[in-house]
Amino acid sequence: MPRVSQDHLDARRRQILDGSRVCFARYGYEGATVRRLEEATGLSRGAIFHHFRDKESLFLALAEEDAARMADVVAAQGLVQVMRDLLGGGEHPADWLGTRLEVSRRLRTDPEFRARWAERSRQLTDATRQRLLRQREAGNLRDDVDVDVLTSYLELVLEGLVSHLAMGLPADDLGPVLDLVEESVRRHRVRASLEP
Amino acid sequence: MPRVSQDHLDARRRQILDGSRVCFARYGYEGATVRRLEEATGLSRGAIFHHFRDKESLFLALAEEDAARMADVVAAQGLVQVMRDLLGGGEHPADWLGTRLEVSRRLRTDPEFRARWAERSRQLTDATRQRLLRQREAGNLRDDVDVDVLTSYLELVLEGLVSHLAMGLPADDLGPVLDLVEESVRRHRVRASLEP
Numbered sequence: 001m002p003r004v005s006q007d008h009l010d011a012r013r014r015q016i017l018d019g020s021r022v023c024f025a026r027y028g029y030e031g032a033t034v035r036r037l038e039e040a041t042g043l044s045r046g047a048i049f050h051h052f053r054d055k056e057s058l059f060l061a062l063a064e065e066d067a068a069r070m071a072d073v074v075a076a077q078g079l080v081q082v083m084r085d086l087l088g089g090g091e092h093p094a095d096w097l098g099t100r101l102e103v104s105r106r107l108r109t110d111p112e113f114r115a116r117w118a119e120r121s122r123q124l125t126d127a128t129r130q131r132l133l134r135q136r137e138a139g140n141l142r143d144d145v146d147v148d149v150l151t152s153y154l155e156l157v158l159e160g161l162v163s164h165l166a167m168g169l170p171a172d173d174l175g176p177v178l179d180l181v182e183e184s185v186r187r188h189r190v191r192a193s194l195e196p
Numbered sequence: 197m198p199r200v201s202q203d204h205l206d207a208r209r210r211q212i213l214d215g216s217r218v219c220f221a222r223y224g225y226e227g228a229t230v231r232r233l234e235e236a237t238g239l240s241r242g243a244i245f246h247h248f249r250d251k252e253s254l255f256l257a258l259a260e261e262d263a264a265r266m267a268d269v270v271a272a273q274g275l276v277q278v279m280r281d282l283l284g285g286g287e288h289p290a291d292w293l294g295t296r297l298e299v300s301r302r303l304r305t306d307p308e309f310r311a312r313w314a315e316r317s318r319q320l321t322d323a324t325r326q327r328l329l330r331q332r333e334a335g336n337l338r339d340d341v342d343v344d345v346l347t348s349y350l351e352l353v354l355e356g357l358v359s360h361l362a363m364g365l366p367a368d369d370l371g372p373v374l375d376l377v378e379e380s381v382r383r384h385r386v387r388a389s390l391e392p
Binding site for chain 1: 300301303304307310341342344345346348349352353354355356357358359360362363364369370372373376377380384
């Protein structure tokens, strides 16, 4: 039997992740049956579970990948940009939203998952906090409120947005709301001009 | 058979609502079985369903009652106060949270419920909007952002808070976050003092 190259393994793994992402987004975690995962990835269950121990591990790999991508966007553009992406302006809004909704749902209903997810959740908090600290250094952030409070504030709004979208409520008028959120963590110009 | 007085009927209805509220909060909608509702209210299923057509109607009556109470608090003290109550400072925080969580969950998962609830949801939006308009008249509200945007903003934060609590995340550090939310819809003193 020929040895399978690392490149080939990576490509397979990618194929599984991309296909199952669409599948989870469409059917939800419970609805993404093994048969549907096979259809969505174009691979057999044998091939899929050669790369991932079970459906849970496959979903976690996807959710981790999305959390890492969110942390990257946070580092470069801030958490409000992540929210704008969720509203539909971003590169893969539906993808992100799919795993994020599922993570939120399981956090609410599954204490074991909550414990497993705690560490990944800290990643996003840390990225947000670091970004805010850099913004403060650059003089763009308000300096009368603790960075931890601003971080919790932005995360709370993100959760509200995810919940709002999960309820299927209209989101096309939320752009100005996110402007307000962004402005409320910024240094105010009038204030700045009064400083010595 | 003696005629049952209206007072007696009202008292019964109250007894059922109070008992089942505790039951729903403790076991969730699905977990609140008829047997448990009997135990919690101290009444037989016959008595309970004499007053309410079914479990769904009973839950809706409770959720409507809570929504009306929330609208009252909003009218008197604003939506941020509702959020502070959810954090535990209020009169019946656990009660409110119980029905609110269940409403949120069903809004996400049950399109039929979503349609039925739309009108009650508008109640809270209207109360919030009216309160903000009065605050603007009184000169307490920022006047550079549309009242509808401020209303959506506060509702988004409320939903984030409900979701946060539903996930069992620590909430004891959210007081300063709500201060920030409140301040971000207020007229800024420095700005005000610059006006002619």
